[in-house]
Every structure is written in structure tokens, then in C-alpha cells.
Amino acid sequence: MKFVIEKDMLQTNLGKIQGIAERKSTIPILANTLISGENNRISIVATDLEIGVMEITEATKMEKGEICVSARKFYDIIRELPGDQIEVQKQENFWVSIKAGKTEFNLPGLDPKEFPAFPSTEGTSYFNIDAQVLAEMIEKTVFAASSEESRFNLNGIYIEQATRDKKDYFRMVATDGHRLSMIEKEIKTTFEKGIIISRRGLTELKKILGDTEREITVSLEGNNCIFKTEQTTVVIRLLEGEYPDYHQVIPGANKKQVIIDRREFIGALRRAQVIASEKGEGVKFFIQEESMEIKTGGPDVGNVHEEIKVIYNGKPIEVSFNARYLLDVLNNIDTEKITVNLNEELSPGLIKPMDREDYLYVIMPMRI
Amino acid sequence: MAFGDVVGHQRPVQILRRAIEGGRIHHAYLFTGEEGIGKRMVALNMAKALNCVNQQGDACDECLSCQRIDKGVHPDIILINPTGESIKIGQIRELQQAIAFKPYEARWRVIIMDGAERMTREAANAFLKTLEEPPGGTTIILVATAVEGLPATVISRCQRIRFNPLNPEEVRKILSDRLAAEEIDILASLIGGSPGRAVQMDCEEVAKTKAVLLSALSPSLVKRLHSAQDLARYEGRGRMFLEILGGWIRDIIVYQETQDEELLLNRDLTNEIKKVALQQRTDGLLGDFWHLLHVQQGIEAHGNLQLSLESALLAMKGS
Numbered sequence: 001m002k003f004v005i006e007k008d009m010l011q012t013n014l015g016k017i018q019g020i021a022e023r024k025s026t027i028p029i030l031a032n033t034l035i036s037g038e039n040n041r042i043s044i045v046a047t048d049l050e051i052g053v054m055e056i057t058e059a060t061k062m063e064k065g066e067i068c069v070s071a072r073k074f075y076d077i078i079r080e081l082p083g084d085q086i087e088v089q090k091q092e093n094f095w096v097s098i099k100a101g102k103t104e105f106n107l108p109g110l111d112p113k114e115f116p117a118f119p120s121t122e123g124t125s126y127f128n129i130d131a132q133v134l135a136e137m138i139e140k141t142v143f144a145a146s147s148e149e150s151r152f153n154l155n156g157i158y159i160e161q162a163t164r165d166k167k168d169y170f171r172m173v174a175t176d177g178h179r180l181s182m183i184e185k186e187i188k189t190t191f192e193k194g195i196i197i198s199r200r201g202l203t204e205l206k207k208i209l210g211d212t213e214r215e216i217t218v219s220l221e222g223n224n225c226i227f228k229t230e231q232t233t234v235v236i237r238l239l240e241g242e243y244p245d246y247h248q249v250i251p252g253a254n255k256k257q258v259i260i261d262r263r264e265f266i267g268a269l270r271r272a273q274v275i276a277s278e279k280g281e282g283v284k285f286f287i288q289e290e291s292m293e294i295k296t297g298g299p300d301v302g303n304v305h306e307e308i309k310v311i312y313n314g315k316p317i318e319v320s321f322n323a324r325y326l327l328d329v330l331n332n333i334d335t336e337k338i339t340v341n342l343n344e345e346l347s348p349g350l351i352k353p354m355d356r357e358d359y360l361y362v363i364m365p366m367r368i
Numbered sequence: 369m370a371f372g373d374v375v376g377h378q379r380p381v382q383i384l385r386r387a388i389e390g391g392r393i394h395h396a397y398l399f400t401g402e403e404g405i406g407k408r409m410v411a412l413n414m415a416k417a418l419n420c421v422n423q424q425g426d427a428c429d430e431c432l433s434c435q436r437i438d439k440g441v442h443p444d445i446i447l448i449n450p451t452g453e454s455i456k457i458g459q460i461r462e463l464q465q466a467i468a469f470k471p472y473e474a475r476w477r478v479i480i481m482d483g484a485e486r487m488t489r490e491a492a493n494a495f496l497k498t499l500e501e502p503p504g505g506t507t508i509i510l511v512a513t514a515v516e517g518l519p520a521t522v523i524s525r526c527q528r529i530r531f532n533p534l535n536p537e538e539v540r541k542i543l544s545d546r547l548a549a550e551e552i553d554i555l556a557s558l559i560g561g562s563p564g565r566a567v568q569m570d571c572e573e574v575a576k577t578k579a580v581l582l583s584a585l586s587p588s589l590v591k592r593l594h595s596a597q598d599l600a601r602y603e604g605r606g607r608m609f610l611e612i613l614g615g616w617i618r619d620i621i622v623y624q625e626t627q628d629e630e631l632l633l634n635r636d637l638t639n640e641i642k643k644v645a646l647q648q649r650t651d652g653l654l655g656d657f658w659h660l661l662h663v664q665q666g667i668e669a670h671g672n673l674q675l676s677l678e679s680a681l682l683a684m685k686g687s
């Protein structure tokens with residue numbers, strides 16, 4: 001195994017896999033990167049067994065083969081090397097030599113055979129999605145996924161093909177039982193059934209592919225979901241289990257709709273949170289014609305109340321929500337106004353961006 | 369190593385091979401039997417056989433899957449061992465997190481928990497959840513020397529497979545590529561049917577302890593007391609001595625009754641055993657044997673090693 005490559009190119013690609021290789025693991029080989037070369041192309045692979053990343057880039061003077069070296073050390077060396085051409089060559093006993101100008105490094109490596117096989121990425125059927133759209137979908141949903149250790153399937157984001165009004169949608173749903181987020185884009189997917197991907201998987205995916213301008217090819221193969229551009233492939237292992245039926249949690253739109261200015265609402269909630277954070281984040285809302293009173297407090301923590309203008313013309317209603325959950329939602333909406341649909345005091349609230357139908361949030365009320 | 373290479377354990381291997389051939393793999397097995405007889409090795413073979421690319425129902429030892437399992441780097445073959453004294457709840461949580469994902473590459477994910485009887489109560493309770501709702505395509509193998517430490521709720525959810533100690537010929541066969549015949553002779557009486565015990569033993573140390581045994585047979589009670597003192601200085605050696613003594617008395621009785629050298633455990637002491645066997649009466653020896661058992665129980669119960677050793681040595685009338 002031997003190749004010559006431009007320093008910048010190697011450095012950039014090694015940089016992209018560091019986040020995955022660096023993750024603490026009980027399996028030492030996972031701190032390594034597997035580099036394979038053939039036909040003037042090299043692939044650089046890292047995996048933590050949950051997420052695998054493969055970068056493909058061009059190289060010259062290729063002698064086919066594989067090496068497996070510490071991802072961190074290799075990266076640190078490449079960054080410090082002078083000149084702009086680097087020669088990498090496999091030596092005896094899996095050692096690797098790295099040469100640039102008059103500098104030569106020799107690094108001990110591992111048997112490439114011990115590196116976990118990169119899953120097959122030739123998904124039989126696939127669909128394309130704009131990288132920015134995918135990033136938006138991830139951003140608007142993941143925060144609502146559970147981080148509780150014992151509910152592994154809720155730690156994931158449910159992804160499925162949905163059909164509504166005879167149109168096809170690519171949909172993502174996350175919930176931890178207290179709140180739910182859902183976003184869908186009009187895209188025909190090739191998913192025959194829903195899958196669950198971990199919150200970390202999608203967050204890393206966004207980090208790795210979020211800033212490309214290109215389309216991403218999405219496919220399923222075996223136990224993995226594969227996201228691919230020409231240069232980068234991200235493979236995420238699916239979670240086991242069934243996702244709970246989330247449909248019944250989402251209330252239908254109804255008459256008791258409140259229209260609120262998002263920024264004003266955020267400001268009022270932040271102020272209320274100063275007090276509410278000491279008593280389980282609970283905040284009360286009293287809504288009547290054209291106004292919403294926000295209040296929270298108690299004899300031991302003090303109290304706060306504030307009134308903001310809203311658009312509402314139903315019967316007066318009083319309801320309580322968790323301020324932090326509300327803020328999470330409001331910070332993930334990008335319209336100026338939002339709509340909140342309420343039903344009864346103890347039924348979930350439906351929060352949507354005004355004049356957009358592609359995403360929504362549900363929050364369970366609190367009993368105070 | 370494949371199922372075909374396993375020495376002994378015909379019955380367990382047969383049960384497992386049939387399960388694979390019939391496609392009726394239990395979601396949880398409980399392997400029980402003495403320490404060091406090969407339960408874990410059979411469990412690893414099961415993992416290999418379930419995932420081998422080349423062979424149906426056994427391991428080829430050559431494919432990538434077999435090699436990864438041998439090297440302990442297969443991502444879906446999860447091994448759990450006690451950390452310190454016990455298997456702790458944190459380890460179970462880690463396992464549950466790992467199996468929340470679908471398998472990485474295996475046809476069958478295999479979880480092998482060695483020393484399962486050493487799960488703490490919290491660990492066992494948490495683990496029960498995994499046993500109750502095991503993920504698909506996964507089989508759990510609990511390996512234990514005794515079921516006593518395991519809650520009944522865990523045991524009842526596993527198919528139990530008992531492993532018997534190996535017979536002396538099987539033990540010799542397994543050890544023959546690691547130890548010389550003379551070394552096996554020296555160790556044989558101590559390891560019983562468990563070749564695994566031989567690996568942990570220092571052959572020289574055993575030989576030295578055996579030498580003490582021979583010198584302790586002096587008729588002088590003072591010399592015997594000195595021997596007891598010497599032995600008690602190293603706890604491991606003292607305990608080992610009592611075990612050797614048991615094997616020695618057993619051999620003398622066996623030789624008196626059968627005159628068959630082949631049946632002796634201490635083949636390295638064949639000449640001495642024959643000599644003593646001619647001089648002593650069987651009933652006196654049996655008395656020594658009972659007394660020794662009594663002393664050993666005494667050590668387990670209250671543990672004054674020197675007193676116990678003295679008692680054993682002074683009381684030896686027969687040998």
C-alpha cells in the first residue's frame with residue numbers, strides 16, 4: 001500500500017472523521033482509521049459502530065492495499081507536515097511511514113483485518129434530498145427525543161414515508177412523552193416501513209453533511225441507513241424496537257386557537273423561568289380575549305406575572321406548561337408568529353409556525 | 369477451534385449443534401459446570417458457528433467472522449466479565465445500550481456473560497428486562513459455575529446446559545500441547561476434571577509443596593509441626609498442601625485396593641505411593657482422609673490455617 005496525496009486534501013478529510021474516531025470506546029481499534037487505496041482513490045474510514053464515515057478522495061502513485069493507524073495521531077502529523085505533497089506507505093508489521101520533503105514519520109499500525117467491516121452502502125433503492133432540507137429536519141426534531149437511559153426507542157427519531165392528501169411526505173418524529181416534534185417534506189421516499197435512528201446519529205450526520213450544498217442520497221441496507229454524497233458516506237445503525245403510535249398524541253386543530261408573537265412570548269417565558277426554574281419549570285397561562293397572562297411562583301420562591309397581547313376569541317382558558325419545553329419549541333420555530341391550539345385544561349397543546357404546514361410541536365400540559 | 373475440536377462435552381455440543389441445524393436457537397442459555405472445564409470456550413464456538421460464513425452449524429476458523437471472534441474484536445459478540453468481584457449494574461446498562469441497536473454485521477448477535485452468578489442483585493434485576501424482551505436475532509449465554517448466585521427468575525428464562533468435569537484422559541489431551549507429560553503428572557491430582565486450573569498453577573510451586581509432603585511423613589511430631597509452620601506462611605501453599613494430601617491418601621488407598629498404577633492421580637509419586645501402600649492399613653488411611661476433610665471444612669468456616677495444618681499433620685497415623 002502506497003499513495004501520494006495533497007496535504008490539504010488529506011488534512012480536510014481526516015478532520016471530518018475525527019469526531020467519530022475520537023469517541024471513547026472500550027474497543028481500542030475504533031480510535032483508528034482504516035485507509036484503503038485502489039485505482040488512484042483512497043477511502044478514509046472511521047466508525048464507532050453506531051456511526052460510520054467514509055471519505056473518498058483522489059491520490060496518485062497508488063499501490064493497492066490497506067493501512068490502519070491512530071486517527072488522531074495521523075491527523076496531528078499531517079497538520080504539522082511541511083510542503084504540500086505527502087507520501088504514505090505501508091511497512092512491515094502494519095507500520096506506516098509518512099513522508100513530506102525531508103521529514104519522515106513512522107507510526108505503528110494495526111492489522112486492517114481487525115477493523116470492523118464498513119457496512120455495505122449499495123442500498124437497492126434510494127431517494128434524494130437537499131442537504132439543507134435534511135439539516136433543517138434534523139434540527140427541528142431531535143431536541144424532543146428522550147435522553148432517558150431506559151427508553152431506548154424513544155431516544156431515537158422516527159423516520160417514515162407518510163401520505164397525506166394524496167401527496168408523499170418524508171417525515172421525522174421525535175418525542176420523550178412530554179413533548180413531540182414532527183416535520184415533513186414533500187418527498188417521495190423509498191422507505192417501506194418506519195425506522196428509528198438515534199439522536200446522536202442524526203446530530204453527527206448534520207455535523208458531517210450539514211454544510212454541503214449538494215443533494216444527499218438516502219437508502220436503507222440491512223440494519224443501516226445510508227446517507228451519501230459523491231465524496232462522503234455516513235452509515236448509521238438503526239435502533240431496535242417499535243416506535244409508539246404518535247398519531248394519537250397530536251390534537252386536531254380546533255376553535256381555541258391563540259396567535260402569539262414568537263419573540264414576545266420567548267421574552268416573557270425567559271423572565272418567568274427565572275422563578276419557574278426553582279419549581280419544576282411550571283408556568284400558568286390565563287388566556288382570554290386579546291390577552292394572555294403568564295404567571296408563576298410560590299410562597300418560597302417569589303412570583304412573577306406578565307401580560308402579553310395575543311389574538312384569541314374563544315372562551316377564557318387556563319392551562320399550565322413546562323417553560324423550558326416551550327422555549328425549546330419556540331427557539332426551533334422560524335416564523336414571526338405562532339399558533340397555539342388548546343382544548344381543555346389538561347389536554348395537550350398544539351404549537352405551529354403561522355402559515356406553515358410542514359412542522360408542528362405538541363406539549364403535554366402540567367398539573368399545578 | 370470449532371465444535372468438532374472440542375474435547376469432551378459431547379452432550380452440550382450436540383444440543384447446541386442440533387439447535388443451529390434445526391434453526392431453533394434459544395434466546396438464552398445457561399451453561400453450568402466446574403471452573404476451567406471449557407464452558408466459555410464452547411460458548412464462543414457457538415457464537416462462531418452461528419455466524420460462520422463458510423460452514424453450516426460449525427466454525428471454519430478462517431472466515432473474517434470466525435477470525436474476529438477469535439481475536440475478540442467482533443462488534444456483535446459481546447463478552448461480559450466480572451469487574452473486580454462482581455458484574456455490576458453499570459455493565460448491564462452498557463449492554464442494554466449496545467443491544468438497543470440492531471446488530472452491526474452478525475447473523476446472530478451473541479452475548480456471553482462469564483461468571484453470571486456474580487451479578488449483583490441490582491444487575492440481575494436490570495438484566496431480567498433483557499431476558500424478558502430479548503431483541504431479535506440475539507442469543508444470550510450465561511456461563512456460571514453454580515446456579516446458587518442466580519435469581520430463579522433468571523434461571524427459569526434460560527435453557528440450562530450442564531457441563532461435566534472432563535475425565536483424566538480428556539484433561540491430558542487438552543493440556544498436552546501446553547505442558548510436558550511430567551508437568552501434567554505433577555498437576556493432575558490438583559486440577560481434577562478442569563484443565564483451566566492447570567493454566568493458573570505454578571508447576572514448580574506444586575512440586576515444592578509435594579516435597580514438603582514427603583518430608584512431613586517423618587515419624588517425628590516436631591518435624592511435622594515445623595512443616596505445618598512452613599506451609600502456613602504462604603496461605604496459597606498451605607491450602608494447596610491440604611489438597612495434595614487428600615490426593616496422596618486417596619492414591620494410597622486406591623493402590624492398596626487395585627495395584628493399578630494407571631489409576632493414580634499423583635503419577636509423579638508412583639514409587640513413594642507404592643512403598644507406603646505396602647506398609648499401611650486401609651482403615652487407618654480412611655481415618656486420615658475423614659480427618660482431612662474435617663480440617664478443610666474447618667478452614668472454610670473459621671480459617672486458622674496454621675492450626676488446621678498442624679491438626680492435619682499431627683493426626684496422620686496411617687501415612
Ligand SMILES: [Zn+2]
Binds near residue numbers: 422423431432434
Ligand atoms: Zn468461519
